[in-house]
Amino acid sequence: MAASMIQLIGFMLSALGQFLISAATAMDMWSLQDRSFAVVTNFYTYSGLWNSCVGTSYGTTQCRPYFTILGLPALLQAVRALMIVGIVLGAIGGLIAIFSLKCLKMGNMEDNIKATMTLTAGIMFLLGGVCGIAGVSAFANLIVQSFRFTTYADGGFSMMGGGGIGGLSGSLTPRYTFGPALFVGWIGGAVLVIGGVMMCLACRGMSSDAKQRYDGMAYKASSHHTIYRTDPKPRPAFNDSYRAHSADGRMSNQKFDYV
Template sequence: MAATLCQVMGFVLSLLGMGGIIAATGMDQWATEDLFDNVVTAVYSYSGLWRSCVRQSSGFTECRPYFTILGLPALLQAVRALMIVGIVLGAIGCLIAIFSLKCLKMGNMEDNIKATMTLASGIMLLLAGVCGIAGVSAFANLIVQSFRFTTYADGGFSMYGGGGVGGLTGSLTPRYTFGAALFVGWIGGAVLFIGGIMLCLACRGMSSDTKQRYDGMAYKAASHPTIYKSDTRSRPAYNDSYKVQSVDGRQSNQRFDYV
């Protein structure tokens, strides 16, 4: 019962973590403009892994995707790859975890096979959570470096190069801080990691420790071989007839035949 509960809880947490990583990958608020001491408040810019957006004070928002990958930093491309690998591993792990649930009957599948599938799905979900956390942390490190060396003067250091994020900035280079997608990715990766650990722990309780035993009797051969000899002694020949003796001991000629 405890193994089944641990497996179900791990599966539910894995689904929630997968939803967090997928949502974080598609969000645009990975890096948001720092409005503290910003002289320009009419324009608010933010960017994600796939495009950068500018929102004006009137409410109009314009987004521009990154049309090429050649002008982007290698770290940004690595973050994309980590998030995609995390999503693929998590999806495969969740699919395997569905078929390995102990509360579901899948034909004549034994518990040992389900335990092995649960362990495999737990390892995949662990790796998916690590990939998600590593990708978000790498992007956060990029924001920290950009925030330290970026000024509001013209020609300052920009997070994606001298031209600003997506080429949407003007003469002033804004500074960027952590966006909402980073926190969603951190939480989703952590929940996915915990779900993978719970599935790995549930594997131990699902495998049967007691093996089937067969009761039997051991037979031991004799240490000395037994030799059986045939009886070669002569046996008296019996006649079918029997002579009756008289009272005085003399043998009578009278015979009695027995049939």
Template sequence: MAATLCQVMGFLLGLLGTAAIIAATGMDQWATEDLFDNPVTAVYSYSGLWNSCVRQSSGFTECRPYFTILGLPALLQAVRALMIVGIVLGAIGCLIAIFALKCLKMGNMEDNIKATMTLAAGIMILLAGICGIAGVSAFANLIVQSFRFTTYSESGFGSYGGSIGGLSGSLTPRYTFGPALFVGWIGGAVLVIGGILMCLACRGMSSDGKQRYDGMTYKAASQHTMYKSDTRPRPAHNDSYKVQSVDGRLSNQRFDYV
């Protein structure tokens, strides 16, 4: 019962985590503009793995996809690859987990085969979670490095001989974590938990599937076996049933009386 519960819970968490990383991969808000102390709020920009969008204060949003592949940074392409690999592994693992469910009867499939399929599905779901977490963390590291070395004004605000409150340099927006990163982290963590539960369920199924047979041991007789004579008392021999002959001698004829 515990193995079945772990298997079903791992399967459901695998489905939920796969859906989460699919949603995170398709979202455009991986990096959003930091509005803290931003003097310009009429334009709000954000970007994802596939598009770069700009939203104006009027509500109009314009998104432009990345038409090139070779011109993109290598880290962005690596993040794309990790997320796609995580989605593929999660989908295949969930598909195998459907046929490996202990509560479903698939012909004459034995429990040890289902246990092996459950282990394979658990490993795939676990790897999918690791790929999702690695991809999101790599993109978050890129945002952190860009945030540290980006300032709003290269020449500085009005200070020391400049006009107070005036801008004298070029404006460069800074980006921070977007909602897609948190969705990807949560989805990857859910996939890791689901994969661990599937592996634990495989262990429980393999132990329950082993049948124990209580056999009897046979011990061969020893060559030096000693046989004892029968010392039990025997009944006395009664000759009363024998018929006497005419001359008085006992005859060997027997008669049965009913």
């Protein structure tokens, strides 16, 4: 009962994590413009893995997809690949986990087969969660490096102070910070990893129950010593004088009863 409960909870957590990393991959707010030092706050830009968008404070947005693949940064393509691999692994693991649930009867499937399928699904959930966390972390590292080394350009504020007239004559280079999609991806990857670990733990409980088989019969010698004694009653001697004789004088095996 404990193994089936852990398996069911792990499957539900894995399904939730799979949904979260899929939603994070489809979201556009991976990087969001930092408006803390922006002069105009009515317009802001944000971008994701597939689109770059412009939003307004009135709630209207306009997005433009990336029409090229070769012109994109290598890190962005690597993040795309990691997220897609994580989604595919999670989907395959979820399909296997459905058929390995102990609460579902699939013909004459034995418990040891379900335990193996549960372990396979748990490993796939683990790998999918690790891929999701790695992809989100790589993109977050890119945002941190860009934010750290971005300064105000051409006559504006600089890192050493000074500037143009009033310090506002130059144009400001926009800086980007973490978007909501990063947090959704981190939470989804962590939940997917926890679900995979619970599936692996459930496999141990299921395999221990499945290995209770009777491969042979054990023989236990009796603790009492058996003593064989001779029969004290005398047995009558065999007398073959009553056998019938054949015509040539040899004895035959026929017996006659004499009254």
